[in-house]
Structures are given as C-alpha cells and as structure tokens.
Amino acid sequence: xxxxxxxxxxxxxxxxxxxxxxxxxxxxxxxxxxxxxxxxxxxxxxxxxxxxxxxxxxxxxxxxxxxxxxxxxxxxxxxxxxxxxxxxxxxxxxxxxxxxxxxxxxxxxxxxxxxxxxxxxxxxxxxxxxxxxxxxxxxxxxxxxxxxxxxxxxxxxxxxxxxxxxxxxxxxxxxxxxxxxxxxxxxxxxxxxxxxxxxxxxxxxxxxxxxxxxxxxxxxxxxxxxxxxxxxxxxxxxxxxxxxxxxxxxxxxxxxxxxxxxxxxxxxxxxxxxxxxxxxxxxxxxxx
Amino acid sequence: xxxxxxxxxxxxxxxxxxxxxxxxxxxxxxxxxxxxxxxxxxxxxxxxxxxxxxxxxxxxxxxxxxxxxxxxxxxxxxxxxxxxxxxxxxxxxxxxxxxxxxxxxxxxxxxxxxxxxxxxxxxxxxxxxxxxxxxxxxxxxxxxxxxxxxxxxxxxxxxxxxxxxxxxxxxxxxxxxxxxxxxxxxxxxxxxxxxxxxxxxxxxxxxxxxxxxxxxxxxxxxxxxxxxxxxxxxxxxxxxxxxxxxxxxxxxxxxxxxxxxxxxxxxxxxxxxxxxxxxxxxxxxxxxxxxxxxxxxxxxxxxxxxxxxxxxxxxxxxxxxxxxxxxxxxxxxxxxxxxxxxxxxxxxxxxxxxxxxxxxxxxxxxxxxxxxxxxxxxxxxxxxxxxxxxxxxxxxxxxxxxxxxxxxxxxxxxxxxxxxxxxxxxxxxxxxxxxxxxxxxxxxxxxxxxxxxxxxxxxxxxxxxxxxxxxxxxxx
Numbered sequence: 079x080x081x082x083x084x085x086x087x088x089x090x091x092x093x094x095x096x097x098x099x100x101x102x103x104x105x106x107x108x109x110x111x112x113x114x115x116x117x118x119x120x121x122x123x124x125x126x127x128x129x130x131x132x133x134x135x136x137x138x139x140x141x142x143x144x145x146x147x148x149x150x151x152x153x154x155x156x157x158x159x160x161x162x163x164x165x166x167x168x169x170x171x172x173x174x175x176x177x178x179x180x181x182x183x184x185x186x187x188x189x190x191x192x193x194x195x196x197x198x199x200x201x202x203x204x205x206x207x208x209x210x211x212x213x214x215x216x217x218x219x220x221x222x223x224x225x226x227x228x229x230x231x232x233x234x235x236x237x238x239x240x241x242x243x244x245x246x247x248x249x250x251x252x253x254x255x256x257x258x259x260x261x262x263x264x265x266x267x268x269x270x271x272x273x274x275x276x277x278x279x280x281x282x283x284x285x286x287x288x289x290x291x292x293x294x295x296x297x298x299x300x301x302x303x304x305x306x307x308x309x310x311x312x313x314x315x316x317x318x319x320x321x322x323x324x325x326x327x328x329x330x331x332x333x334x335x336x337x338x339x340x341x342x343x344x345x346x347x348x349x350x351x352x353x354x355x356x357x358x359x360x361x362x363x364x365x366x
Numbered sequence: 367x368x369x370x371x372x373x374x375x376x377x378x379x380x381x382x383x384x385x386x387x388x389x390x391x392x393x394x395x396x397x398x399x400x401x402x403x404x405x406x407x408x409x410x411x412x413x414x415x416x417x418x419x420x421x422x423x424x425x426x427x428x429x430x431x432x433x434x435x436x437x438x439x440x441x442x443x444x445x446x447x448x449x450x451x452x453x454x455x456x457x458x459x460x461x462x463x464x465x466x467x468x469x470x471x472x473x474x475x476x477x478x479x480x481x482x483x484x485x486x487x488x489x490x491x492x493x494x495x496x497x498x499x500x501x502x503x504x505x506x507x508x509x510x511x512x513x514x515x516x517x518x519x520x521x522x523x524x525x526x527x528x529x530x531x532x533x534x535x536x537x538x539x540x541x542x543x544x545x546x547x548x549x550x551x552x553x554x555x556x557x558x559x560x561x562x563x564x565x566x567x568x569x570x571x572x573x574x575x576x577x578x579x580x581x582x583x584x585x586x587x588x589x590x591x592x593x594x595x596x597x598x599x600x601x602x603x604x605x606x607x608x609x610x611x612x613x614x615x616x617x618x619x620x621x622x623x624x625x626x627x628x629x630x631x632x633x634x635x636x637x638x639x640x641x642x643x644x645x646x647x648x649x650x651x652x653x654x655x656x657x658x659x660x661x662x663x664x665x666x667x668x669x670x671x672x673x674x675x676x677x678x679x680x681x682x683x684x685x686x687x688x689x690x691x692x693x694x695x696x697x698x699x700x701x702x703x704x705x706x707x708x709x710x711x712x713x714x715x716x717x718x719x720x721x722x723x724x725x726x727x728x729x730x731x732x733x734x735x736x737x738x739x740x741x742x743x744x745x746x747x748x749x750x751x752x753x754x755x756x757x758x759x760x761x762x763x764x765x766x767x768x769x770x771x772x773x774x775x776x777x778x779x780x781x782x783x784x785x786x787x788x789x790x791x792x793x794x795x796x797x798x799x800x801x802x803x804x805x806x807x808x809x810x811x812x813x814x815x816x817x818x819x820x821x822x823x824x825x826x827x828x829x830x831x832x833x834x835x836x837x838x839x840x841x842x
Contacts, residue, residue: 101585115542121635121644122542146644162542164579294635294645295550297540297581298767300627301609306618311611316769330618333720337620341646348641 080160083136085152088218089211092186093141093152094128100135102165108197109171109288109320112137113296115162116150123147124293124315126265127166128189137163140189145342146349153353167296168319171286175202177260180252181227182245182274184210187266188219190288194263196226204228206252206259210245210270214238245270246277253281262286264323268332275323287323289314291334306330376478377406384700388670391554391638394697398488400440407435410480413472418482421467423817424457424523426450428467428482435485444493445500447486452526452569453519453816455494455561456548458487461813462691494564501571505532510830513538513597515582515770518546520603520803520815520822522566525574527823533830535573536597538580543634546605547812550634551626551661553668559633583770588777592798599826601792602785602801603819606809607767612656612760616714621648621722625657625665625761632668647672650757654678654725656711657761658688659809663695665759666703677703678753682710682730682743708732708743712750714758724752763809774799778840784808788840791825792818797835800826 084096102112111126129138141151154160171194179198183191188209199205207227211217212235224230231248232240241248245266253259262278262285264271271287278285291303291314298316305314306327312318359365379395379402381387387394398406416429426447434443447454463469463483471479493499510533514521517539525537543549545562570576582588582604591597609624611617623631628647631637637647653669655662658681666677679698681688684707688695699705708730717723729749732741766783778786778795785794785801792800802818804810829835 105585119636119643162579164540164542164581166584167581294627294630295541298608298769299550299606300630301611301624302627304611304618311618313608316608316767327618330720333620334618336720337648338646341640345641345644345646 080163082154082156082158085154085156089216091143092218093143095139095141095151095154096136097139097160097163098135099137099163102163103130103132103135103137106130106137106166107170108173108193109168110166111168111319112163112165113167113293114160116147117161120150120161121147122294122296124290124296126190126288128192140186142186146345149349167315171320173197173201178204178206178258180206180208180249180259180262182208182249182262182264184245184266184270190265191263192219192222195223199226206231208233208245208248212236244273246274250277253283259283268335271323272328279324285323286320287326289319289321289331291331374409376481377402379484387555388701391671393558394555397491398484403435403485403488404438406481407432407485409473411472417470418467421470423813424451424820431489432480432485435489440489440492441496441498444489447489452523453565454486454490455565456557457813458483458490459557460552462811464692499568502530504573505530508532508830510598511596512599512601512826513591514601514603516546516603516605517544517576518603518605518803518815519548519812520819522569523816523819524601524603524823526569526572527820528826529572529574531827536575536577538582539576539578540581541634542578544576544578550630553629553633553664556664583773587773588799598830599798599800601822601826602799602805603803604767604770604805606764606804608765610762610765612711612762614711614713616716619714619716619722620720621650621756622714622758625661625759628665628759629668638672648757649673652676652755653757653759654680654753654755655759655761656680658683658690659761660690660694662761663690663698665761666698667701669757670701670703678706679703680706680709680711680727682708683740684708684732687740710743710745722756722758724754725758726750726752782808786840788837790821792822793825793837795837795840
C-alpha cells in the first residue's frame, strides 16, 4: 500500500506525487485531506488532496518543500512506499450552484483548488480561477485549471506573466467594478488567504478558506489544530479545514504556525547534512 | 507459623532512584526477580473461597496463577493469566490493583495484600524474555466475521477473545500504530512501548488482522462494513475523544498543549528523541499541568523528563479529591513535581510574540459536595497571583469524538454524546453493533475498557449464534 507511482518537480520547490491508495481514492471528496508519514521516524503532516482517481486507485498531492518532512516527500522515487497515509480526513467542501465563483490558489494551494474548480464547474457555476506565484516560472497547472474554469487569471509578484501583484488584486478590481461574484474559495499560505479574506470582507462576498494549521492525529484527539472562528474554538481537522475567512482569527493562526520554527530549522539542518553525507559516500563508494 | 504468615511483609519492587529517573525515560520499577516473585507468591493463603478474582474486570484466575508461581512454574503461570487476559504485561503495570483484586485480598485486612499486579507483571515479562510464547491451537472456523474499530485495550481484548472462538476478526486502527492509549497516552517510563508491541504481536499471531491508518467513518462507514464488507458484527471501541480545554483567555498561545497532544507527541511520535525523530515538542523550563488525574501525573512527569527545571501540578481541589492513583501521585512527589492544590488558572499571559509567559491563578476553597460527591471548589476573592511558565498542559479529560458517531445516524447516544450500550453486553440501539470502553463510559481506565471488550466478545459470540437482538433493557 501507498506506493509512489509518480514523483516529479512541478516548478522549483513544488512537488507532485501520485500515490497508490485505492481505498482513500474511493472515498475522497472535494475539500478532504490526508495525513502522511514518509517513514517510521517521520512527522504526521496534513496535505490537501489535489486530485484522485477512483478507477486507477490513486491520490495526488502537491507539496511545497519547506522543512524536513516535505523534503523527504520530494525525495521519494517511483516505486518507494510511504510509511503511512491516513484519510480521507476533514469535512467536505460545501458545494452548490452559486452562480459565479472565484477560486484562488497560491503555492501548494494551486493544487488544492483544482478539484474544487472542477466540481464547481460541473455544478453549473461560472468559475474564475486566479493563481498566484512570485514569478512566471513558479506557476503550474495552468492547463489543467483552464479545462475546468471559464476564465483563468495569472498573477505574478514580479509581473513576468499576467497580472502584477497579489491574487486578491484582480479579485478586488472585479468587485470594485461591480462584477457579481457569489462566492470565493482560497487555498494557499496563511498570509495569502488572509489577505484575500480581508479584501472580500467589505464586499460581503462569502469567502471560504482552506486552513492548514499544524496537526498530529488529525482525528480530533489532540487539539493542536484549534483555530478561533467567529469567537469559537474549532478543530481544523474535524470541524474544517474549510472555514469562513471573515470569521477566522488570523493573528492567532499565524502565530500558532510558527511555534516550532526553531525546531524545524534544526531538523532541516540535520537532514541536509545527512543527505550531503549520503551523497558524498555514494560518490566515493563508501557504504554507510 | 500463623503469626509469621500475618506479619510477613510484601516484597517491595525495586525502583530507579527518583532523582535519576526524573531525567530519563526508562521504566521506573525494575520488576521482580524469580526469587522475589516466589517469595511474594508464598504470602498468598490460597483461600478456599478466594475473593480477589471478583475484583478483576477480566476475571483472571488469580489464585491459580499465584499457585503456579509458588511451584516455580512461571511459564505455566503466564499461560494461566493469558487464558483470560491477552495483555498481562500491560495490566501488571497500569491496572489500579489497589482498588480491584488487591482490595479484596484477605491479607489486606490486617496488613498488606498480596502484590497481585507485580506478580502478573513478573510472569508476563518472564514469558516474553524466555521467548516461550504459547499460541493456543486454532479453533474450528465459524465462518463469521467481526470488525473491531479501535485497537486500544478494549479492542485488543475483544479481538483476542473472538479469535479464540473461531471467528475471523479485523481490528481497525486510525493511527499508524495499534495500541491506542497504551501507545499514544501512557508514557514509556510507565509502560515501555516494546511491551505493547509484543502484546499486539501476540494478538496478531492468534490470527487477528490488524489494519492501521484506517479512519473508520471516513474510510468505511459501519454500514459499509456490515453490508458490503460482509462483517456479521461490529464492536466500537474508539476510546476517548476531543480534549477539553480550560476555556480561559490566552489558551491559543504557543506553549499550551492539551495533555493528549503533549503525550501523543512524546509517546506515539517519540518527540523526546527529536531530532532523531522528526516530531518536535517544546522542552519547557517551567511547566504547569492542570488537573488531578493519571493523565495529569503522566504529563507532569514527561515534562520533567524533557528537562524542565520546575513542574507545577495545579489542581483546583485538595489532595484528597485527586482522582489519580496513589502510586502515581507518590512517584510524582518523589521526582520533585510541585503540587499546588486549591488553585485554579484564570488566564494565560503572552510575551508579546504569541508565546506563553505566565499564568494567572486564583486560590480556591472547598464548599458543599457537588454531583460527583466531592466538595466543590469556590474561588477566594482577591487571591489572584501569577506564575512564570513557558509550557502549560491542561489535563482535564475528554469529550466524545463525533468523527465516527456522526456517520451512524441510527446509533443512540446519551446527552453527553457517548454511545448508549447495555451494561454487561455492550449491545447498542443498532443491531449487530456493540460498543465499549471510553466511548461508552467517558474517560476511564485501561482495565475497564478491557473488561468491556471481554464482555462484548462474549455477547458477540452469543449474537453470532442466534442473530437475536433485544435491547429493550437499554438505558433511556
């Protein structure tokens, strides 16, 4: 179980994995995530499902390389096995025919909005997909998203492709022009989805965001993923991960995401050193 | 001769020095040697009508196994225990024997009861170390299939009993390792994980299929298990659920862990071995644990072993009301945990960067008894004071976890969200579905969950014979 079928770099730092997981694929719903452990000493990390194929029995993950766990994931080769994949987890997205819907994605979130856009389109919505990256060479899945969107807007921080600025800029422009947008979905880093939520708030456009706090068991048992939504404490793993962006206490969420920064750096440094030793040893033919 | 029997003291189990052990994760007691075990067993009067057995939720043949120890037949003694108890190495360590079997021992009336728990532990360890694990002969297959949800003490016990009756048993576990609270909750120094792994190994050898990473409810629903996967019955033993927080300002600050999270990181994910293991944990210098149960004691003692200079155990009632086992409280005291009774936290204060820096507490006094029969703590006016801490761990128990239950709409729950199940059988309002352990009773003990697993196994056996479902006696 959990054999890696495809492992590819999509763009620098963002990795694509197709994993054999027939039972999870069979039950996956839009908005679900899985918890993954690469090896026996690994962390349990939550990752949004970027796609799945019931017939093929596979799930697709898009991973941004940040710390040790994501580096390990990106280092997997076809034929390798993951130690553990649990899911599908979390509540499914609330989907319907709302009218016009904007799906915004940045970094790993571009992967997460793909199944969302696909289902929304199928339900009869007019789908506008807006994808954001620092620069042109970091945008991915444009072709995939084009097939499930009525309109696609590219946004780059340096203006090398499409719109220059942040994902919320074109959205805000549309709203200011009086364009009717009935609902917004946003996936990506906390900073980005926060700015999007703040941008849509005064226009009173319901904005659903996929939160990605730290998790351990991801079944409601540990409570580390608690977020304050509308003044209430919620567990992102069982009450989310999708919440109303206008209700989220972003300051708490942002602070909680940085709790292990020091430890993550230490772990990564150790991991990189080890990798370097392995490479060196391999190069000179020494067995470790 | 009579006189000598009465006064012979219990053989104490040797332990690691408190100050030394407070800095390592090795087990606290060393266990009996064969001589010590024989000596302790010889204290047993082999009563004609033994009462100790009645105190055991899984009905271990206590006098018989002690007699075998007396005769030096240690392996046979282990097998005798295992006839009724699939997890003896675990129970010998974590059962509250002082309020169960040992409380009924006749010797306890005038002195100390026989150390039944220590002896159980001894035989289990002896058998494992000698490598003479006996696998009972496989019974004739009945052709019936049972799914058990949750591989904690209740699920493991039920699985072991059902497989011995010849049914095909699948044990589903949501986490990546079976064992439930034995793996994620109880720390290494109280229950070495290798013991749990060995006991699970034994249950697998009996023929139980263990499926990890299986979040039942999401991956398969109970109806799918019964209707599509061909299971004839289902036992729900998902255990304790969502952690309860204090509900005071500042509880989202970094450095505040539910006891579940703190212990899961340390035990299941082995964060105490970070960075060899990837999961981190904050090594607080000054730690406050809130609560008075066994989980609070475990959390405090783990924090100490992670290198804390000071660990406060803050409890709103007095020592007499603490629900933790006396032995655990004693161990915590010895290791230098500072107890603050009649004290309740009011708010957490940050350092300006989202990290915990202090907790404000209030003094309490005891008033009239409440529903639990314990005297209710009442805040003392103007008694606020602050303590400097960098890690806080509320250990206040759990609420029912709805993840699985909400996918079974026809299952009757009580007003606290736990499953309504018949006492003694575990039968629920839904035909073919049994339940037991913490998901029925709320937070309790390992052995009570095992007792529930055992009773459910008996009832499932009966049900599979007759397929008869009468739950008219279910509590309203």
